Amino acid sequence: MAVGGRTTDHRRGKSALFLIGCGWAGMAPHWLHESLRLIPALTLAVLLGGYSLRTVLRQVFGSVGSSEPAQASASQGAEPLPAVDVVVAARDEQAVIGRLVERIAQLSYPQGQMRLWVIDDASSDRTPQVLAELQERHPFLQVLRREPDAGGGKSGALNLVLQQLQGRWMFVLDADADLQSDTLERLIPYAEAGGWSAVQLRKAEVNATANWLTRAQAMEMALDAVIQQGRLAVGGVAELRGNGQLLRRDALLSSGGFNEGTVTDDLDLSFRLLLDGQPIGILWDPPVQEEAVLSVAALWRQRQRWAEGGLQRFFDYWPGLISERLSASQKLDLTSFFLLQYFLPVVAIADLLGAVITGTRPTIWPLSFVAFGLSGGAILAGCRRPSEGPALPAMNLWNLLLGIAYLSHWFVVIPWTTLRMALLPKSLVWAKTMHLGEEEESQIEDPAAA
Template sequence: MTAFAVIDDYRRGKTALFLIACGWAGAAPHWVETGRSLLPAITLAVFLGGYGLRAVLQERKKGSQNPDKIDLSLSDPKEWPMVDIVVAARDEEAVIKSLVKRLNLISYPKENLSIWIVDDGSKDKTPVLLDQLVNQFPKLNVIHRKFGAGGGKSGALNQALREVNGKWLLILDADAQLQDDLLKRVVSFAEQGNWSAIQLRKAVINSEKNPLTRMQAMEMAMDAVIQQGRLTSGGVVELRGNGQLLLRQALEKCGGFNEDTVTDDLDLSFRFLVTGSLVGMLWNPPVKEEAVQTLPALWRQRQRWAEGGLQRFFDYWSILISNKLTLAQRYDLSCFFLLQYALPVVTMFDLMTAIATRTIPAYFPLSIVALSVSGLAFWRGCRKVSEGPQLPVASPLTVLFAILYLAHWFIVIPWVTIRMAIFPKRLFWAKTNHLGVEAL
């Protein structure tokens, strides 16, 4: 049996236990007196609602420092640390040329900057285009991997990690778009704050394409607000893949990227956490990226995110509840896990039991509170100043639509949980297709 097969069996067992626990929690209130059936949901609504409100309302106080106050006075190129920009690319012919051209326009001392693009077994014209671009851009380094080389995106990033020698790595997706001074600002922010990693806010460049992309733009703003609030409260900031600046020493300390996961960024967030490496969050400047434009593409993307999110909790649970983490971090992770992953699964069993027993769903107070807090985060996020694409207007109607859109997680997470508990996993990099949208 391979190492990944052992890990997969372990995760399936943990997922099955999680599914059983959620099933019991969702069904149990329907077998008690009507007056008491809502008690668990009301108790959790107060407890978890307070956690969510605290995160949303405190996000301005810390961890969101004004980037205009970042010291950019370093004039001697020797004072700027070495930075390697790393991109793992598979079948990116639509965006790869634009990406390389944009990266070479970044305002940063050229002698302290290298660009690394890993062609991870592309079947389209990506390898040919990269080989042509190497002749035009001296700072560009290309690594070619064979198709099926293993490890998914993490394997591609680990291969680049063995080649780079800079102090910092800026990890980007192939559709990333950056303003010229972004690197100086984020590196200065990281150096001055003694962070081991910085996650940039992700801003959607095609939000006006259709209602689906608009909702994703609001979702990214909401996510950044909650991330900053979690940091303020002594909780955990999670990496988001695109636009993450990583201290190479910290990355090597935690063993690099995990090649046995489908979401390298979420897994790395916990690896940094358990090794004491601090992760910060920066609202401006953002990293700009494309949102998926169709429901099938959204469904594929969110399944991968949900699976990776659950995987990391099952992989690191023993450390997450240990004294290696602060009490505030354990509280934050517990509340986040219950809201993000347990609530949708419990709600599914609650609804199924309600239909079977012809009773009222017992957890609707908690769901209402969770979605209402998310609505507040939508409203606050879309009203903040953005140096990236203009954020959607946070009117009552758009916030209502955003809340309804967010309810898709109540379908995605239960389905992924059931699938993980029953079917073996075949590790594969299920990348998001990029179309080459330019920011306005």
């Protein structure tokens, strides 16, 4: 997909149509007879709520995920472990890149079968000097340098290194990632045994105890993994999350590599693999550990990018998503979660405007109630589930209410991002999240090492 004005203009037009459609859907019920106003929301609540509840209940009462470690262990040792290239795109990461390289050096994997590639993407801090010093101690570390005008954002950096890889698997990490020492020994056999083209590790926040915001993000990541595994269990679709994603190199090349015309390479690649018939799996343990953002301002910037990338992929790939390339269960899954994740927040704002204009009561609340209720159930299921890595927040009433209330930020982020996408041209830049590297090593939990 080309990077440039044409792509941006098409997305702006589709964003405007989506915004107009959501506005009509949110305001129209206010002009219906009072006895009919809740029928659209109640109908969607029953249909979407029923499907979504099924995905959550499969995780609460089902066996999905409980056999993951057993599967990996059973496969381990049957055949030699294949070569894997660990890849990190780094820009101004002097605070954390050294810790990451040392952590990768501690991974238990057959000698000569693992290489680490770091793409220094025009860093202006001491990242190049830190990497040069690390190369003297670690022969497995390969460093590539990109110039400031290279273009393509993080996707461009990943495409640069993709041309030089030889291993069967490509393991993509963020610079703040941390892993248990046996992660690859468990992850690679799991992917091979399951026939997956890609596998996403559960994301765990290493600084969950820093403040209420990081605690809420830890609950959100647990919720996300639960829902993703539930979606797979009912024949739906799983998605990559960037940090901690394992990609089979031939499947990645078959899908066209990384899209340099998107702000979220992982979400875009999820759809590319899906349309190419390449299955994505989710692994609960071991997790990939990362830093949660510490402030509301940083969260706002990060979530705008996630929202924009999430909408972009639907706008870009919708002809394929409704084609015969996907099964009926995959289409149902994508439709349900598109309506809940992107349609509902925008409609909710339009509903409030309609209520103010007409002097009537809001009408979308049954669907919103279902969405928040299901989110709370997924948080409970995830945080009560046995897990490795940093401890998940304790499930008391306060934390549960905090997690549910925290998720309401999407009802601001999605409408605002949609409006901005519809009105303003987009400049494709790598809007990275700042990594501080302030966590002590004693807080990094490694059951394998213990």
